[in-house]
Amino acid sequence: MLEKRYNPKEVEKGKYELWKNKGYFKAGDISKKPFTIVIPPPNVTGKLHLGHAWDTTIQDIIIRYKKMQGFDTLYLPGMDHAGIATQAKVMEKLRKNGVDVTKISREDFLKTAWEWKEEYANNIHEQWKQMGLALDYSRERFTLDEGLNFAVRTVFVDLYNKGLIYRGERIINWDPVQKTALSNVEVIHQDDKGYMYYFSYPIVDSNEKLIVATTRPETMFGDVCVVVNPKDRRYSKYVGMKVINPANGDVLPIIADEYVDLSFGTGAMKCTPAHDPNDFLIGEKYHFPKPIIFNKDATMNEKCGVYQGMDRFECREALIENIKKDGNFVKMEEIVHPVGHSERSNAVVEPMLSKQWFVKMRPLADQALSNQKGKNKVNFIPPRFAKVFSQWMEKVDDWCISRQLWWGHRIPAYYHKDSGDCIVSIEPPKDMENYIQEEDVLDTWFSSALWPFSTLGWPNTSSEDFKRYFPTDVLVTGYDIIFFWVSRMIFQSLEMTKSIPFKKVVIHGLVRDEKGRKMSKTLGNGVDPIAVIDTYGADALRYFLTTNSTPGQDMRYIEEKVVSSANYLNKIWNSARYVLSVLPSDFNEEKMVCLSSMDHWIVNRLEETIRNVESNMEKYDFNAASTHLYNFVYDDFCSQYLEMSKVALSSDDERKKNATYHVLYHCLKNIILLIYPYTPFIAEELYLNLPKHLDSIMLESYPKYHPQLIDKEHDEEVEFLFDLIKDVRNYKILNKLAPNAKLELSLKTNKTLFEDFNVYLERFTFSKLGDLQNKQGEIKNYPLGQMTIYSNVDSGELRAKLEKDIALEENEIMRGEKMLGNENFLAKAPKDKVELEKEKLAKHRLVLEELKKKLASL
RNA sequence: GGAUGCUUAGCUCAGUUGGGAGAGCAUCACCCUUACAAGGUGGGGGUCGGCGGUUCGAGCCCGUCAGCAUCCACCA
Numbered sequence: 001m002l003e004k005r006y007n008p009k010e011v012e013k014g015k016y017e018l019w020k021n022k023g024y025f026k027a028g029d030i031s032k033k034p035f036t037i038v039i040p041p042p043n044v045t046g047k048l049h050l051g052h053a054w055d056t057t058i059q060d061i062i063i064r065y066k067k068m069q070g071f072d073t074l075y076l077p078g079m080d081h082a083g084i085a086t087q088a089k090v091m092e093k094l095r096k097n098g099v100d101v102t103k104i105s106r107e108d109f110l111k112t113a114w115e116w117k118e119e120y121a122n123n124i125h126e127q128w129k130q131m132g133l134a135l136d137y138s139r140e141r142f143t144l145d146e147g148l149n150f151a152v153r154t155v156f157v158d159l160y161n162k163g164l165i166y167r168g169e170r171i172i173n174w175d176p177v178q179k180t181a182l183s184n185v186e187v188i189h190q191d192d193k194g195y196m197y198y199f200s201y202p203i204v205d206s207n208e209k210l211i212v213a214t215t216r217p218e219t220m221f222g223d224v225c226v227v228v229n230p231k232d233r234r235y236s237k238y239v240g241m242k243v244i245n246p247a248n249g250d251v252l253p254i255i256a257d258e259y260v261d262l263s264f265g266t267g268a269m270k271c272t273p274a275h276d277p278n279d280f281l282i283g284e285k286y287h288f289p290k291p292i293i294f295n296k297d298a299t300m301n302e303k304c305g306v307y308q309g310m311d312r313f314e315c316r317e318a319l320i321e322n323i324k325k326d327g328n329f330v331k332m333e334e335i336v337h338p339v340g341h342s343e344r345s346n347a348v349v350e351p352m353l354s355k356q357w358f359v360k361m362r363p364l365a366d367q368a369l370s371n372q373k374g375k376n377k378v379n380f381i382p383p384r385f386a387k388v389f390s391q392w393m394e395k396v397d398d399w400c401i402s403r404q405l406w407w408g409h410r411i412p413a414y415y416h417k418d419s420g421d422c423i424v425s426i427e428p429p430k431d432m433e434n435y436i437q438e439e440d441v442l443d444t445w446f447s448s449a450l451w452p453f454s455t456l457g458w459p460n461t462s463s464e465d466f467k468r469y470f471p472t473d474v475l476v477t478g479y480d481i482i483f484f485w486v487s488r489m490i491f492q493s494l495e496m497t498k499s500i501p502f503k504k505v506v507i508h509g510l511v512r513d514e515k516g517r518k519m520s521k522t523l524g525n526g527v528d529p530i531a532v533i534d535t536y537g538a539d540a541l542r543y544f545l546t547t548n549s550t551p552g553q554d555m556r557y558i559e560e561k562v563v564s565s566a567n568y569l570n571k572i573w574n575s576a577r578y579v580l581s582v583l584p585s586d587f588n589e590e591k592m593v594c595l596s597s598m599d600h601w602i603v604n605r606l607e608e609t610i611r612n613v614e615s616n617m618e619k620y621d622f623n624a625a626s627t628h629l630y631n632f633v634y635d636d637f638c639s640q641y642l643e644m645s646k647v648a649l650s651s652d653d654e655r656k657k658n659a660t661y662h663v664l665y666h667c668l669k670n671i672i673l674l675i676y677p678y679t680p681f682i683a684e685e686l687y688l689n690l691p692k693h694l695d696s697i698m699l700e701s702y703p704k705y706h707p708q709l710i711d712k713e714h715d716e717e718v719e720f721l722f723d724l725i726k727d728v729r730n731y732k733i734l735n736k737l738a739p740n741a742k743l744e745l746s747l748k749t750n751k752t753l754f755e756d757f758n759v760y761l762e763r764f765t766f767s768k769l770g771d772l773q774n775k776q777g778e779i780k781n782y783p784l785g786q787m788t789i790y791s792n793v794d795s796g797e798l799r800a801k802l803e804k805d806i807a808l809e810e811n812e813i814m815r816g817e818k819m820l821g822n823e824n825f826l827a828k829a830p831k832d833k834v835e836l837e838k839e840k841l842a843k844h845r846l847v848l849e850e851l852k853k854k855l856a857s858l
Numbered sequence: 859g860g861a862u863g864c865u866u867a868g869c870u871c872a873g874u875u876g877g878g879a880g881a882g883c884a885u886c887a888c889c890c891u892u893a894c895a896a897g898g899u900g901g902g903g904g905u906c907g908g909c910g911g912u913u914c915g916a917g918c919c920c921g922u923c924a925g926c927a928u929c930c931a932c933c934a
Binding site: 214 | 860861862863864869870871872873874877878880881882883884887888889891892893894896897898899900901913914915927928929930931932933934
C-alpha cells in the first residue's frame with residue numbers, strides 16, 4: 001500500500017544501485033539497434049552545478065526513452081582533466097599545505113594532481129547517482145587516461161605530418177597569472193573603463209611634434225615606429241622623418257601604411273610588433289625587429305630601463321608621471337573599451353609574441369563547412385545554432401594548442417640535445433637519451449575534441465565499440481560551448497574518422513537565478529542541485545529542468561516551480577494510490593472489453609496524448625511533450641475519469657466494474673510509462689506496485705499510439721455531460737449555494753444519451769432530474785440539448801445574469817454576421833471553416849431567442 | 859561594427875503548417891466531497907512592445923522603430 005503522500009527520499013532509496021547492479025545501464029545487446037550519447041565530460045575541478053544537472057537530465061531522458069523503444073542504448077560517462085582549471089586548484093591546495101610550488105618537480109605535482117582527480121571523480125560519481133543517470137560505467141573514460149593519450153598522440157602526429165600542426169612564433173594571448181598561452185576562445189572580451197593617453201613625440205631635426213594616442217603606454221618600450229596613413233595630408237610631410245619615443249628616447253621612423261584609420265585617435269599610431277597582432281603584421285611587412293618587453297608574469301623586462309621589474313600597470317602610472325615631467329604629456333580621456341581577460345584567472349591577457357604550437361585551421365574549417373552543406377551534415381536543434389557554428393568556422397584563426405602547464409597531454413615532440421632538431425612521433429625516439437621532450441602540454445580542448453571517438457576505442461578502428469556505437473546519435477550541450485567543443489569535435493572527427501561525430505546536436509541554454517542573472521561564485525547565487533534533490537527529490541528537479549523552457553532558450557531557476565513539479569508527482573502518486581486501492585486483489589490484466597462511453601472517452605484521450613507525447617519526444621521538445629501528459633493527467637484522468645469511475649464502481653454490475661478496473665489500470669500504467677524518462681524513480685516505484693509487472697520499468701516498452709483503440713461514437717455525449725456538470729457547479733457558486741446543495745433539473749435532448757448519463761449527472765451535481773415544465777428556472781442551451789435549473793433565486797440577480805448572457809450572445813452574433821457577410825471570406829476561406837461559422841451563428845441566434853424569452857417572462 | 863534571441867495575465871514562461879490566446883505561481887469566492895488541503899470546484903485578470911504592410915482573417919508572415927539580453931570582432 002502506498003503512503004498517503006509521495007515521499008521522494010523513500011522512493012529514491014536504493015533504486016539506482018539496483019538498476020546499476022542488475023546491469024540495466026550496460027550497453028551491448030547486439031540484437032538491437034544501437035543508440036549512443038556521450039556525456040559532455042565534466043571538469044574534475046569541483047561539484048556539478050545546475051547547468052550540468054539540466055544537461056545530463058536531457059541526455060538521460062533521451063537514453064531512457066530510446067531504451068524503452070527497443071534500442072541498445074549506450075550512455076557513455078567520463079570526465080575531463082581540465083588542464084588550467086585543475087592545475088590552478090591543485091597548486092592552490094599545495095600552497096595551502098605549505099609547499100613551495102616554485103620548487104616542486106613536475107613528477108611530484110602530477111602525483112598530487114592525480115590524487116585530486118580521484119577525490120573529485122568520486123564526488124561526481126555520487127552526483128550522477130543522485131541524478132539517476134543511466135550511465136554505462138563499464139565504459140567510463142577520462143580525458144587523460146592511457147587510451148585517450150594514445151588517441152591524442154595519434155592525432156597530433158597525423159596532423160603534424162599533414163602540415164596541419166606547426167610550431168611558430170606568433171602573437172598569442174598570454175595569461176600572466178597562469179603563465180601560459182591561451183587560445184582565442186579562452187579570452188573573454190569585456191568592456192572595461194580605461195584611458196586613452198595622448199603623448200607628443202618630438203620630431204627629430206624639427207621643432208614640430210607628432211601626437212600619438214595609446215591605451216597601453218607601457219608597451220612603448222617595444223615600439224619600433226610610428227605609422228600614419230599615406231593619404232593623411234596632415235602627416236604626409238613627415239613620412240620618412242624620425243621621432244623620439246617619449247618613453248625611452250629611442251629614435252623611431254615615421255612610416256606610411258594603409259592600415260591606419262585617419263579618423264581614429266590622432267591618425268598617428270605607435271607600432272609594437274611583439275605585443276599587438278596588427279602591429280605584428282606591420283612589423284613583418286616592413287621587417288622591423290620585434291622586441292618583447294614583458295617577463296612571463298607581465299612585469300617589465302630588461303628592455304625597460306628603470307622600469308625593469310615593475311608590474312605592467314605600475315609601470316604605466318610611473319611612465320605617465322615621467323612623461324608629464326618631460327613635458328610630453330598632452331591629455332588623457334576616459335574611455336570604455338574591450339579588454340581581454342583570461343577565462344580562468346580573469347587576468348588581463350597580454351598579447352605577446354611567442355613560440356607555440358598551432359593547428360592550421362583553414363583547411364579543417366573549410367572541410368567542416370562544406371560537410372554542413374551536404375547530406376551528412378550535423379543537425380543542430382534548434383537549427384539556428386548551425387549558423388552560429390558556421391559563422392565561427394568561416395573566420396576562425398589558427399588554434400594555439402600549446403600550454404605552459406604540467407597537467408595535460410604532453411606534446412609528442414622531441415628536440416635533439418645537440419642539433420635541436422625536432423622529431424614528432426607517437427612513441428619517443430629509440431635513442432631518447434639524446435632527446436628532450438617538449439615541456440608543453442596540449443590545450444584541454446584538444447583531447448575533448450576527440451571525445452566521441454577516442455572513448456570508443458579509436459584509433460583502433462576495428463574495435464567493436466567504435467564500429468557499433470560510432471558515430472554517436474545525439475550530443476546534448478549548452479550554446480556556450482559550441483566554439484570550445486562542438487565545432488572542434490566536428491572538424492577533428494571529419495579529419496580523423498572521415499565521419500561526423502554525432503548526427504544531432506541538441507542545444508540548450510543557461511540556468512540563471514530567479515532574477516535572470518548568471519549563476520556565479522562571486523555573486524554567490526549558485527544553486528546546488530544536490531540540495532534541491534535533498535528537499536524535493538531528483539524527480540522533481542529533473543521534471544522542473546526539462547519542462548520549463550523552450551529548446552535553445554535560457555531558463556530561470558525558480559523554487560516554486562520545483563515545488564509545483566513535486567506537487568504534480570504527488571498528484572500522480574495519489575491517483576495511483578486510488579487506482580491500486582480500488583482494484584480487486586485478484587485483478588488480472590486482460591483485454592479491455594465492454595467499455596462504457598465514459599471508458600471509451602478516456603481511452604481516446606489517452607491515445608491522443610500518447611501520440612502527442614511521442615511526436616514531441618522525437619523533436620526533443622520535452623516541454624511540449626510533458627505538457628500534453630500533464631493536461632491528460634490533471635484534466636482528463638484525475639478531474640474527470642477518476643471521479644466518474646466511482647459511479648461505475650459503486651454499481652452492482654460486474655461487467656461495468658470489470659471494464660472500469662481495466663481502464664483505470666490501463667491509464668495508470670500508461671501514465672507511469674510515459675513519464676518514466678523524466679522521473680524514473682517515482683515511475684519505478686509506482687510501476688512495481690502494479691498488480692502485474694516485470695522486474696523493473698526499465699524492461700518495459702514505451703507506449704505506442706494505437707488508433708484501433710479509438711472509438712469516439714459517444715464522446716460528444718460525454719463532453720455534454722461534463723458541460724452540464726460544470727454549469728450546475730458554476731450556477732451554485734454564482735448563486736451562493738453550497739457545492740452540495742440539492743437542485744432540481746430537467747433535461748431536453750433529441751439524442752439518445754448513453755446509459756447512466758442521468759446517474760452521472762445527478763451524482764455530480766447533487767441534484768435530481770425531473771420534469772420542471774411548470775416551474776420557473778434558468779435555461780441553458782447546448783449543441784445536444786437544453787437544461788433547466790430550477791431556481792428560487794430572486795429575480796433581480798437572475799435578470800442581471802440574463803442581461804449579461806444576452807450581451808455575450810449578441811456579441812458572438814455580431815462577429816459571426818460580420819464574418820459571413822464578408823464576400824471575400826465566403827469566397828476564399830476553406831469550406832469547412834465557413835460551414836463551421838454558419839453553424840455557430842445559427843446556434844447563437846437560437847440561444848439568444850431563448851434568453852430573450854426568458855427575460856421577458858420574468 | 860556584425861550576428862542572434864527576447865518583448866504575451868501581477869510574476870516566470872508556453873503558444874508546432876495563420877482560423878477567437880494557455881500553464882505554473884499569485885489573486886478572489888466557496889468547500890476538510892471516502893486518491894490528493896503542498897488539495898478540490900468555480901471566477902477575475904491580456905487593444906500578445908509601437909507603427910506600417912501582406913491576407914477574407916495576423917500573437918504567428920514581411921518591413922520598420924524602440925527596449926532588454928547574449929555572442930562574435932585586432933580599431934591604436
